[in-house]
Amino acid sequence: MLERLAITIVLIIMGVVAYWVFxxxxxxxxxxxxxxxxxxxxxxxxxxxxxxxPTCGPCQTQQTPTLNRLKTEMGDGLHIIRVxxxxxxxxxxxxxxxxxxxxxxxxVDGSPRKVYNGVVSASTLKQDLxxx
Numbered sequence: 319m320l321e322r323l324a325i326t327i328v329l330i331i332m333g334v335v336a337y338w339v340f341x342x343x344x345x346x347x348x349x350x351x352x353x354x355x356x357x358x359x360x361x362x363x364x365x366x367x368x369x370x371x372p373t374c375g376p377c378q379t380q381q382t383p384t385l386n387r388l389k390t391e392m393g394d395g396l397h398i399i400r401v402x403x404x405x406x407x408x409x410x411x412x413x414x415x416x417x418x419x420x421x422x423x424x425x426v427d428g429s430p431r432k433v434y435n436g437v438v439s440a441s442t443l444k445q446d447l448x449x450x
Contacts, residue, residue: 341433347414348422348430356399356409357428364447365397365424369415371404376437381419384440388447396447423447 348367351357356367368385370377389396403410403418413422416435423432423446432446 341435344414344420344422344433344435345430347412348424348433351412352428354409354412356401357424360399360424360428361394361397362426363395363397364426365399365428366443366447367399367401367413367422367424369401369403369410369413369418369420371402371418373404374418377419380437381421384438384443385421388440388443391444392447 357365366385366388368381370382372378385398389398401409403415403420413420419434419437421434421438421443422430423434423443424430434442
């Protein structure tokens with residue numbers, strides 16, 4: 319019984335470390351995209367780069383409405399760039415996107431701060447954007 323518990327704990331730790339390494343890799347890929355055409359006309363405000371697809375259920379029912387609410391609340395203090403990963407797989411690949419929804423938070427200078435794979439709450443996004 320103790321062996322199973324130890325194996326489970328080791329596997330959980332390995333999963334957390336692998337996810338941390340993966341998100342650091344994604345942020346590194348995003349940092350290399352400073353001259354990406356997506357960002358050329360971005361204003362000097364915190365920016366969300368949001369990768370989605372038309373067939374993504376969580377994107378349409380949860381993440382898109384959350385981002386729309388944040389845009390309404392923050393107005394010109396937030397810039398959102400939506401990228402259809404199905405229509406533009408090359409851009410998704412350049413940014414290291416492997417799943418949707420994927421949300422990158424960029425500082426006012428365009429450098430990446432955070433990346434979220436999967437649905438992220440409005441409160442978490444707002445906290446990250448206000449500190450960007």
